[in-house]
Amino acid sequence: MNLHEYQARRLLGEFGIRFPAGEVATTPDEARAIAQRLGGGGGGGRGGPVVVKAQVHSGGRGKAGGVKVAKDAAAAAEQAARILALTINGLPVRKVLVVPAVDIASESYVGVIVDRASQRPVLMVSPAGGVDIEEVAARTPERIHRLSVDPRYGLLAHQATTLGFQLYRELAQVRAAADIMQRLYAAFYGLGASLAEINPLATTTGGEIIALDAKLVIDDNELERRPEIAALRDPAAEAPAEVRARAAGLSFIKLEGSVGCCVNGAGLAMATMDLVKFYGGAPANFLDIGGSSSPQKVVAALEIITDDLAVRAILFNIFGGITRGDDVANGIVQATAQVPLKVPLVIRLTGTNEAEAVAILTAAGFSALTDMDEAVQRAVALAQAPA
Numbered sequence: 113m114n115l116h117e118y119q120a121r122r123l124l125g126e127f128g129i130r131f132p133a134g135e136v137a138t139t140p141d142e143a144r145a146i147a148q149r150l151g152g153g154g155g156g157g158r159g160g161p162v163v164v165k166a167q168v169h170s171g172g173r174g175k176a177g178g179v180k181v182a183k184d185a186a187a188a189a190e191q192a193a194r195i196l197a198l199t200i201n202g203l204p205v206r207k208v209l210v211v212p213a214v215d216i217a218s219e220s221y222v223g224v225i226v227d228r229a230s231q232r233p234v235l236m237v238s239p240a241g242g243v244d245i246e247e248v249a250a251r252t253p254e255r256i257h258r259l260s261v262d263p264r265y266g267l268l269a270h271q272a273t274t275l276g277f278q279l280y281r282e283l284a285q286v287r288a289a290a291d292i293m294q295r296l297y298a299a300f301y302g303l304g305a306s307l308a309e310i311n312p313l314a315t316t317t318g319g320e321i322i323a324l325d326a327k328l329v330i331d332d333n334e335l336e337r338r339p340e341i342a343a344l345r346d347p348a349a350e351a352p353a354e355v356r357a358r359a360a361g362l363s364f365i366k367l368e369g370s371v372g373c374c375v376n377g378a379g380l381a382m383a384t385m386d387l388v389k390f391y392g393g394a395p396a397n398f399l400d401i402g403g404s405s406s407p408q409k410v411v412a413a414l415e416i417i418t419d420d421l422a423v424r425a426i427l428f429n430i431f432g433g434i435t436r437g438d439d440v441a442n443g444i445v446q447a448t449a450q451v452p453l454k455v456p457l458v459i460r461l462t463g464t465n466e467a468e469a470v471a472i473l474t475a476a477g478f479s480a481l482t483d484m485d486e487a488v489q490r491a492v493a494l495a496q497a498p499a
């Protein structure tokens with residue numbers, strides 16, 4: 113589950129990481145009032161300077177024009193109006209965070225992720241933080257330093273200090289960064305996060321080390337025992353398809369490709385996406401309809417996939433174990449009766465109640481393949497065929 117920056121700041125604040133205090137606005141007037149309040153003595157009562165920041169579940173807000181410095185309260189209202197009208201990576205901005213602006217001398221990156229290779233949390237730090245960190249990782253990976261953490265002991269002081277020296281030379285700055293890293297690791301672990309990140313960890317022109325952005329992703333499996341965090345979910349900020357999928361009991365993740373995938377079982381769904389890539393296509397989504405798939409789930413799945421305008425072909429890959437092939441077939445027939453398809457459909461189906469499924473599909477004018485490679489190749493070819 114994604115959290116907004118303002119929520120992440122508050123949660124990291126509970127672990128002792130300090131941020132410039134800000135407030136959330138949903139209108140330009142609110143942003144103006146906040147900037148006025150935060151303005152302090154400077155500017156002759158005109159408020160500011162502040163930073164107005166889109167609160168949206170997407171990285172790269174800065175590059176998308178979603179983070180702007182405003183010199184006074186009037187400018188904050190103007191920037192808020194502009195940012196609240198933005199859509200960033202398909203997500204409309206509904207809230208902005210208004211925080212006092214800081215004079216930045218340099219920007220570092222500190223983050224904790226779950227690393228599948230070492231099966232441990234990994235601290236990642238870089239002195240080349242800021243909005244281009246992805247490029248740093250791609251082009252100059254030697255500027256990113258990693259430390260895998262033994263979860264039995266956590267991030268120890270000497271380890272954090274060693275990482276701090278990768279970022280700064282001044283001992284006071286090294287210590288400040290090390291302290292923040294230890295708190296960030298504690299928050300990552302304590303909150304059940306799969307990612308905890310501060311970028312930028314800024315050095316001010318006065319030499320102070322201060323966190324200016326916060327990103328937290330909570331592992332969905334941790335939410336059941338953390339109801340207070342689960343309650344922070346903001347469905348209005350999530351992709352509508354993901355909200356619908358969750359309500360329907362589907363695991364769905366939107367991707368960038370053109371082959372819509374509807375698969376039973378997470379492992380088979382991953383294998384299907386791999387095979388789509390292998391045959392030169394790109395999956396439009398990960399979608400696991402689960403083990404015991406009722407026709408209603410299939411209807412919901414097809415609706416979600418067909419709503420994606422990038423989808424050029426749809427691939428069903430069903431290996432019936434607990435999932436009954438006839439349930440899936442009925443779902444496909446019902447869904448396509450309700451919402452006629454505008455793109456070709458390829459069905460691969462084997463296993464439980466296969467014969468019944470094939471009979472249902474054939475009666476409705478569909479055909480089904482049994483070979484997975486053949487089905488994937490066909491779906492990729494259809495997705496790439498000229499319109």
Ligand code: GDP
Binds near residue numbers: 163170172173212243
């Ligand atoms: P992101 O692009 O979504 O990661 O958003 P950030 O919150 O990291 O902001 C992007 C960039 O805006 C930062 O890397 C900074 O360069 C700049 N920025 C953010 N806050 C401030 C601030 O208080 N003062 C100044 N001068 N720049 C800021």
Ligand code: MN
Binds near residue numbers: 242311312325
């Ligand atoms: Mn950032």
